[in-house]
Amino acid sequence: MKSVVKQEIMGLNGDEAVAFAAKQADVDVVAAYPITPQTIIVEKFSEYVANGEVNTEFVCTESEHSAMAACLAAAAVGARTFTASASAGLALMHEMLFVTSGCRAPVIMAIANRALSAPLNIHGDHSDAMAQRDSGWIQIYAENAQEVYDSMFQAFRIGEHLDVQLPVMVGLDGFTLSHTLENVQVLGDNVVKRFVGTRQLPTVLTHDGRTVPYKLDPANPMTMGPVAMPNYYFEFKRQQEEAMRNALRIITQVHEEYGKLSGRYYGNGLIEEYQIDDAEIAIVCIGSTAGTVKTVVDELRLNGVKAGLLRIRTFRPFPAEDIAKALAKVKAIAVMDRSMSFGGNGGAVYQETRHALYDFSTHPSIVNYIYGLGGRDTSPRQIRKVFEDLQKIVQTKRVEEKIRYIGIREGQGGKDE
Amino acid sequence: MSFSEGKFTAKDIAEKPELFMSGHRACAGCAPATVLRLIMKATRGPTIVTNATGCMEVSATIYPYTSWAVPWLHTAFETAGANAAGIETALKILRKKGRIKDEQVDVIALAGDGGTYDIGIQALSGAVERGHDFLYVLYDNEAYMNTGIQRSGGTPYGASTTTSQAGTAVPGKLENKKPIAEIMVAHDMPYVATASPYYWKDLIMKARKGIEVNGPAFLHVFAPCPRGWRSDQAKSIELTKLAVETCIFPLWEAVNGEYQLSIPSKVIALAPQKKKSVREYLEGQGRFRHLFTPKYEKMLDEIQRFTDEKWKRLLKRCGMTLAA
Numbered sequence: 001m002k003s004v005v006k007q008e009i010m011g012l013n014g015d016e017a018v019a020f021a022a023k024q025a026d027v028d029v030v031a032a033y034p035i036t037p038q039t040i041i042v043e044k045f046s047e048y049v050a051n052g053e054v055n056t057e058f059v060c061t062e063s064e065h066s067a068m069a070a071c072l073a074a075a076a077v078g079a080r081t082f083t084a085s086a087s088a089g090l091a092l093m094h095e096m097l098f099v100t101s102g103c104r105a106p107v108i109m110a111i112a113n114r115a116l117s118a119p120l121n122i123h124g125d126h127s128d129a130m131a132q133r134d135s136g137w138i139q140i141y142a143e144n145a146q147e148v149y150d151s152m153f154q155a156f157r158i159g160e161h162l163d164v165q166l167p168v169m170v171g172l173d174g175f176t177l178s179h180t181l182e183n184v185q186v187l188g189d190n191v192v193k194r195f196v197g198t199r200q201l202p203t204v205l206t207h208d209g210r211t212v213p214y215k216l217d218p219a220n221p222m223t224m225g226p227v228a229m230p231n232y233y234f235e236f237k238r239q240q241e242e243a244m245r246n247a248l249r250i251i252t253q254v255h256e257e258y259g260k261l262s263g264r265y266y267g268n269g270l271i272e273e274y275q276i277d278d279a280e281i282a283i284v285c286i287g288s289t290a291g292t293v294k295t296v297v298d299e300l301r302l303n304g305v306k307a308g309l310l311r312i313r314t315f316r317p318f319p320a321e322d323i324a325k326a327l328a329k330v331k332a333i334a335v336m337d338r339s340m341s342f343g344g345n346g347g348a349v350y351q352e353t354r355h356a357l358y359d360f361s362t363h364p365s366i367v368n369y370i371y372g373l374g375g376r377d378t379s380p381r382q383i384r385k386v387f388e389d390l391q392k393i394v395q396t397k398r399v400e401e402k403i404r405y406i407g408i409r410e411g412q413g414g415k416d417e
Numbered sequence: 418m419s420f421s422e423g424k425f426t427a428k429d430i431a432e433k434p435e436l437f438m439s440g441h442r443a444c445a446g447c448a449p450a451t452v453l454r455l456i457m458k459a460t461r462g463p464t465i466v467t468n469a470t471g472c473m474e475v476s477a478t479i480y481p482y483t484s485w486a487v488p489w490l491h492t493a494f495e496t497a498g499a500n501a502a503g504i505e506t507a508l509k510i511l512r513k514k515g516r517i518k519d520e521q522v523d524v525i526a527l528a529g530d531g532g533t534y535d536i537g538i539q540a541l542s543g544a545v546e547r548g549h550d551f552l553y554v555l556y557d558n559e560a561y562m563n564t565g566i567q568r569s570g571g572t573p574y575g576a577s578t579t580t581s582q583a584g585t586a587v588p589g590k591l592e593n594k595k596p597i598a599e600i601m602v603a604h605d606m607p608y609v610a611t612a613s614p615y616y617w618k619d620l621i622m623k624a625r626k627g628i629e630v631n632g633p634a635f636l637h638v639f640a641p642c643p644r645g646w647r648s649d650q651a652k653s654i655e656l657t658k659l660a661v662e663t664c665i666f667p668l669w670e671a672v673n674g675e676y677q678l679s680i681p682s683k684v685i686a687l688a689p690q691k692k693k694s695v696r697e698y699l700e701g702q703g704r705f706r707h708l709f710t711p712k713y714e715k716m717l718d719e720i721q722r723f724t725d726e727k728w729k730r731l732l733k734r735c736g737m738t739l740a741a
Contacts, residue, residue, distance in 0.1 A: 219518075
């Protein structure tokens with residue numbers, strides 16, 4: 001890969017990468033509330049504010065609910081807004097997430113993905129963001145700190161795109177990414193500035209036939225967030241879904257443009273295929289675990305095992321067609337979920353992936369592995385075992401348990417594995 | 418505090434364009450609608466309004482219609498304070514960056530008693546602590562009227578609501594109203610006042626002061642709801658006069674924490690014989706009907722007693738003693 005612009009290497013953890021990107025993106029308003037493992041983001045940003053390194057208004061709200069309400073209101077005035085949260089904080093925002101997407105406010109938010117209570121747990125899993133998958137937010141999950149940094153700029157461009165106008169979440173696995181120092185290649189401030197630009201505003205038609213920017217502006221009074229009765233509400237929601245469909249296209253476009261600039265690509269921006277072309281068995285997963293899976297795939301390939309990985313980078317909008325195409329020739333698939341959908345037919349990633357494959361005549365065997373809840377480590381050995389299970393499924397043509405758990409104590413004894 | 422007096426004669430007000438316009442679907446006799454109209458007469462220039470969920474939101478902005486001639490934002494029930502904070506912050510930075518016109522734009526947050534005393538108090542308290550420059554207007558109709566008259570932290574003692582019903586065992590709401598305006602004064606904020614639409618000029622002047630003051634201002638406006646209060650639609654404004662005359666809802670300002678009685682209440686402080694019995698205020702309202710039955714009538718004395726006590730405390734805060 002050839003990078004077209006000069007870049008420097010900085011030692012950053014995922015949270016610092018987020019804060020540094022927010023600084024470079026010249027955000028107008030940051031309203032946020034601290035929560036582990038996101039705190040480094042707001043602390044770092046506060047440091048930038050304290051040292052006069054940003055031209056941003058930083059509001060330390062009294063809750064995540066108010067953080068999102070303030071971001072939404074600031075975005076309604078036309079500001080580029082950013083916040084960050086995790087776990088309980090994201091859950092507290094739940095109501096406002098729907099209002100933000102419904103108001104078509106492109107607020108950008110980093111989520112240091114963390115488990116939900118109870119029992120209380122501050123460590124990484126995807127329960128928080130997965131619980132918000134139907135909130136109308138675009139969701140991008142990063143694999144490493146570099147991708148966190150890169151995804152931030154793409155997020156602004158995607159969310160603020162006139163064909164999209166939706167809020168975007170960038171997920172980074174709690175601690176595994178948020179707190180782990182990595183070498184991150186960073187772009188120059190001016191390069192970023194040119195890439196993200198200044199926030200564009202869509203235009204709307206007024207009752208008296210004028211075309212005006214969609215924002216709270218005394219020169220063009222506008223009512224935002226009205227009541228919509230059964231005669232109009234449905235169309236609002238339909239248009240939101242249309243914007244999500246558009247986002248599939250815009251995400252790949254923006255990703256491509258950023259790739260040309262930085263030399264870094266993450267698949268097509270929606271999914272990343274790794275040794276999938278001729279794979280007989282494959283793992284589908286999200287986030288940092290993909291790094292471990294890649295290592296195991298490399299090992300297996302050396303031994304002649306046709307193993308592959310499909311990493312879903314964009315979970316919302318769900319790139320069903322891309323996924324189905326990528327997995328078309330695979331015989332057995334393990335979908336890994338780092339969250340529960342209690343009482344559901346497996347985890348969220350499994351449900352969606354399985355559903356995406358339904359229309360294919362060659363129905364592959366597809367099983368679900370729930371893993372890593374509450375920060376439980378997932379080792380290469382465990383990933384190897386998943387591939388071995390898949391090999392067994394291919395050989396025997398039989399799937400026994402569809403929904404499985406990795407590295408968990410089972411049964412009465414509760415013995416360590 | 419100095420503020421430009423503005424021109425607030427009846428003629429000036431009538432001539433000023435309506436920023437909260439007719440055509441909304443508020444009920445007959447709705448005092449909050451009148452209050453909003455008066456508040457918007459107090460604006461000094463470009464203004465953005467944010468409105469918590471409630472009657473005034475659902476009755477005035479039914480898509481594709483609106484009664485608002487100023488930019489207006491609604492997001493949720495508990496977010497008036499946080500929305501005002503976000504708007505004010507965005508205006509500040511966008512002005513600094515030259516992305517919007519360099520002019521003063523005032524921010525007004527509107528919320529009912531549910532959105533203020535209860536679900537919105539956290540966002541309000543946070544926004545005030547952070548010192549955002551906005552006027553928060555509480556239009557207090559003393560219950561969740563939009564959802565069908567459920568009790569709130571602003572519902573007075575003895576009132577029958579759909580969730581504090583007066584029955585044979587329970588005489589309506591058993592708790593007093595939260596002293597919300599005093600709670601706001603305790604935030605050490607620059608301006609807090611109470612107002613009644615009967616005293617319209619006092620109300621408009623106070624709203625104007627709240628707009629002009631640098632930093633947060635809180636205006637608590639008494640605003641009867643004939644549907645919820647089971648009162649005569651034609652008497653809403655009269656009730657707001659009686660509430661002041663009985664000292665159920667005295668009018669005052671606290672400028673930088675210094676309490677001062679407003680004229681309609683000062684008149685009563687100086688001439689206590691003018692203070693009316695709470696019975697006069699309560700008897701016209703169906704929500705207090707049960708208090709006028711033998712079983713519960715002792716509660717009337719209780720209401721009179723603590724109304725007097727609260728009034729005495731207020732006078733003390735205002736540096737006045739009860740005239741003989």
